[in-house]
Amino acid sequence: MQDxxxxxxxxxxxxxxxxxxxxxxxxxxxxxxIVCVTDAPTRDEWLQILSTLAVPALDDEALDLLVDETIDxxxxxxxxxxxxxxxxxxxxxxxxxxxxxxxxxCAGVVLGFGLASGHIREDEAELIEHLQxxxxxxxxxxxxxxxxxxxxxxxxxxxxxxxVSLAVGRTKVPVxxxxxxxHAQNKLSTSSDNNVVxxxxxxxxx
Numbered sequence: 001m002q003d004x005x006x007x008x009x010x011x012x013x014x015x016x017x018x019x020x021x022x023x024x025x026x027x028x029x030x031x032x033x034i035v036c037v038t039d040a041p042t043r044d045e046w047l048q049i050l051s052t053l054a055v056p057a058l059d060d061e062a063l064d065l066l067v068d069e070t071i072d073x074x075x076x077x078x079x080x081x082x083x084x085x086x087x088x089x090x091x092x093x094x095x096x097x098x099x100x101x102x103x104x105x106c107a108g109v110v111l112g113f114g115l116a117s118g119h120i121r122e123d124e125a126e127l128i129e130h131l132q133x134x135x136x137x138x139x140x141x142x143x144x145x146x147x148x149x150x151x152x153x154x155x156x157x158x159x160x161x162x163x164v165s166l167a168v169g170r171t172k173v174p175v176x177x178x179x180x181x182x183h184a185q186n187k188l189s190t191s192s193d194n195n196v197v198x199x200x201x202x203x204x205x206x
Contacts, residue, residue, distance in 0.1 A: 007069065008089055014062040020055045021108075025101040028087035029108020031066070032073055036109075036167040037116035038175045040074035043067050045175045052180065077167040086160050095148055099139045102152070106159055107135040113166060118179030127162050134159050 011024040021027050034041065034049070041049060046066055050058065058066065069087075076084040086105045089098055110131050114120070120128055134155055175181060 007065075008087055010065060011069075011087055012089075014058075014065055018055060020053060023101055023104040025086065025088055026104035026108035027066075028069070028073075029105040029110075030112040031070055031108075032077070032084075032086070032105075032163045033109040033112025033114070033166075034116045034175075034178075034180065035070060035074045035077060035172075036113050036163050037170065037173065038178045038180070039172050040070045041067075041175045045181075046070070048181055049175075077164055078172075082161060082164060084161065084164055086156075088156075095152060096139045099137060099152055102156060102159070103135050103137050106131040109163055110135060115180045116178045118182075124166060127165055131159060131162060 008024070011028065015021065015024040015027050018027070021030070043063060046063065047057070050056075073084065086102070088101045088105060091098070110128055113128070137155070
């Protein structure tokens with residue numbers, strides 16, 4: 001299966017049980033959004049990031065997997081070779097599962113980018129809106145046909161290179177200087193009037 005080649009199998013085994021994250025694809029999107037803005041977070045920096053997001057500590061194997069993928073994604077985005085790929089289940093999974101994973105990934109990118117940058121420039125707003133729209137996509141049983149499959153593939157191709165566009169021409173900042181870790185001290189408290197998580201969380205269907 002392509003899941004083994006893409007890394008989805010390992011990610012699903014290591015990250016699917018994290019209650020604070022919707023799916024491994026959302027975590028991959030979060031990672032992607034962060035490295036659009038910052039240098040690739042180190043192991044220690046990931047520990048700080050996960051703590052900031054109130055995610056329980058990962059075991060060594062999962063943390064190594066996260067760090068290795070961070071380096072790969074950072075290279076893919078910085079080299080602008082258009083070969084960046086979201087981490088999603090392959091086409092042997094049912095369409096509804098793949099659509100939800102793509103929506104999760106989009107939500108993760110928006111959140112990671114927003115947390116790391118703290119704001120959206122005018123030239124980035126439309127790209128972020130596209131991601132938010134896909135993050136809010138709802139799957140209906142009637143969509144589970146050939147036309148639905150084609151629509152999924154079109155959505156996938158449309159959004160997968162948005163992170164490249166967000167990263168191109170941007171001077172990366174050290175993780176420690178990013179908005180993300182500047183908010184670490186207040187733990188992104190939901191009582192904050194300017195909660196960054198809420199600001200950059202797409203409106204998902206209930």
